[in-house]
Amino acid sequence: MPIDKETQIIDDIMEKIITKAMKPGEKLLSENKLADQYNVPRITARNALTTLEARGYIYSIQGKGRFLKETAKPIQLHLTGNSSFTEKMQRAGYRLTTKNMYCTKISYDSKVYDALRASSEAEIYKIGRVRFIDDEPIAIHQSYVNQQQFPNIAQEGPLILSMFAYYRQLGYEAFTSKQSLLSITFPTSYEQKLFSCGSMVPLIVLETDCIDVQTQKVLEYTKILYRSDKFKYDITMNESR
Structure with a gap:
């Protein structure tokens, strides 16, 4: 045709x-x-x-x-592994900065509540951060946590730049995940502003959980939006250290 x-x-x-x-x-x-x-x-x-x-x-x-446009050099990103985005980028030598955008209580969402194993009466907070490499926005991280597990999250959430660092301050040491899902979407008008991109730039969506290895508690449900034009994605099972 x-x-x-x-x-x-x-x-x-x-x-x-x-x-x-x-x-x-x-x-x-x-x-x-x-x-x-x-x-x-x-x-x-x-x-x-x-x-x-x-x-x-x-x-x-x-x-x-x-x-x-000038073509940016693709950033290699391991989508698997048990270390944080910050740790991965720092190990790779990138100049990473993070801006905390919000910490807000969400309305009931069965998908989020089920992922957190939370009761319908639980108060769930969403913490959003924008990640920059060389001052260019490349990812939006949204972390959902249960206030029953983190009583001070409403006050401390707006200051969090790295969730893993926050958990370690509270005594958690090792993390894993049981499920990770990939999908494609296009940015909303709000996300276009955060990313400084057009409406037709595809975003890679990674949805996963974060589990404390020792207790097997679900610490958070995570949704990450990556600019697809800024990354090369490594999906090998064993992340090189």
Whole structure:
């Protein structure tokens, strides 16, 4: 089945990006020139460029045109293993910073409550942090914890940058997980602002739990959103130390 002209324009430009026939900062053809080249209405060329911009491959400057974005070096990330995101990034030598965005009590959510093995009357708090590498936002971590297990979480939660570090302060030493699920989503308007990205940049979603090895208590349910264009994902079972 033949592809439509808009898709063909997108595919042809993507091929140039992948093969490095275009260089970062290089100016793309104007809408008019693309329309002439592909013998299509200008709106078709505009839609193709708008799609590429929404996906995060190009950017526009008012009055000057559209340009190819600088490609970031992918960050290798182990999705398995029993160490924290902070520890993984620090071991790999990245300059990681974290900003605590919120600590708020959530309404009843059966998925979260079941994962935490919490009663329906329990008060569950969500702690959100944005992770930056070289000052660029690359991940949003959301940790759900039971106040019955962490009585001071409402006061201490807004100060937490690393959940593992917090747990160690409370005497927990080793952690594991029993289930991890991967999926794909697209950012909400709020997440677009946090990530500084467009609506069509796919996000990798990792949902997992954190369990204390010694007591087998579920410490938290975790949902992490990763910018898919910033990582290479290592899914080998044994994380290299």
